[in-house]
Amino acid sequence: MTGTRIVVGAAILHRGRLLAACRSAPAALAGGWEFPGGKVEPGEDETAALVRECREELGVTVRPVRRLPGAWPLGKGYVLHVWLADLVSGEPRPLQDHSEVRWLAPAAVADLDWLAADRPAVDLVAAVMGEPATGKRVIGDESLPMRR
Numbered sequence: 001m002t003g004t005r006i007v008v009g010a011a012i013l014h015r016g017r018l019l020a021a022c023r024s025a026p027a028a029l030a031g032g033w034e035f036p037g038g039k040v041e042p043g044e045d046e047t048a049a050l051v052r053e054c055r056e057e058l059g060v061t062v063r064p065v066r067r068l069p070g071a072w073p074l075g076k077g078y079v080l081h082v083w084l085a086d087l088v089s090g091e092p093r094p095l096q097d098h099s100e101v102r103w104l105a106p107a108a109v110a111d112l113d114w115l116a117a118d119r120p121a122v123d124l125v126a127a128v129m130g131e132p133a134t135g136k137r138v139i140g141d142e143s144l145p146m147r148r
C-alpha cells in the first residue's frame with residue numbers, strides 16, 4: 001500500500017520505570033498521555049526518527065532496543081509503531097509538544113489517560129515490565145496459595 005506513513009513512539013524504560021509524556025497539542029489530543037516520538041520523515045530509518053524525536057522533544061539520548069509487534073492505525077494514513085528504548089543520557093524534560101513527562105512504576109502504567117490508539121501498545125509494554133495493564137496481577141498456579 002502506498003501512502004502509509006509511520007509514527008514511531010518510544011517506550012523508554014529506565015530503572016524499571018516507563019516514561020510517559022502528556023501531549024499539549026493539538027487541542028483534540030491535549031491532556032492525553034503517549035509515547036514520545038513522531039512522524040518518520042521520508043527516507044528516514046525508524047530508529048533514527050526515534051532518536052531524533054526524543055532529542056527534540058525531551059532533550060535526551062535514547063537507544064532503540066526492539067520494536068513491539070503490532071502497527072496501530074492513527075487515521076489519515078498513519079500507523080503507530082512502538083519501540084522499546086533505553087535511556088542513554090539526559091534527564092527528560094517536556095521541551096516540545098508535551099506539558100509534562102512522568103516516570104511510571106509498573107503498577108502505575110494503567111492509571112494514566114493514554115491516547116486511545118496507544119492502549120494495545122501500553123498493554124504490551126506493561127507485560128514487558130511484568131505488570132498486566134489492568135493493574136491487577138495475574139496469579140499463576142505457582143503463586144496461588146496451596147489448598148489443602
Ligand SMILES: Nc1nc2c([nH]c(=O)n2[C@H]2C[C@H](O)[C@@H](COP(=O)(O)OP(=O)(O)OP(=O)(O)O)O2)c(=O)[nH]1
Nearest residue numbers: 007008009034035036037038039074080115117118
Ligand atoms: N508521538 C506520538 N504520537 C502519537 C501517539 N499516539 C498517537 O495517537 N499519536 C498521534 C498524535 C499525532 O496525531 C501523531 C504524531 O504526530 P506528532 O505531532 O507527534 O509528529 P511530529 O513530532 O513529527 O510533528 P510534526 O512534524 O507533524 O509537527 O500521532 C504516540 O504514542 N506518540
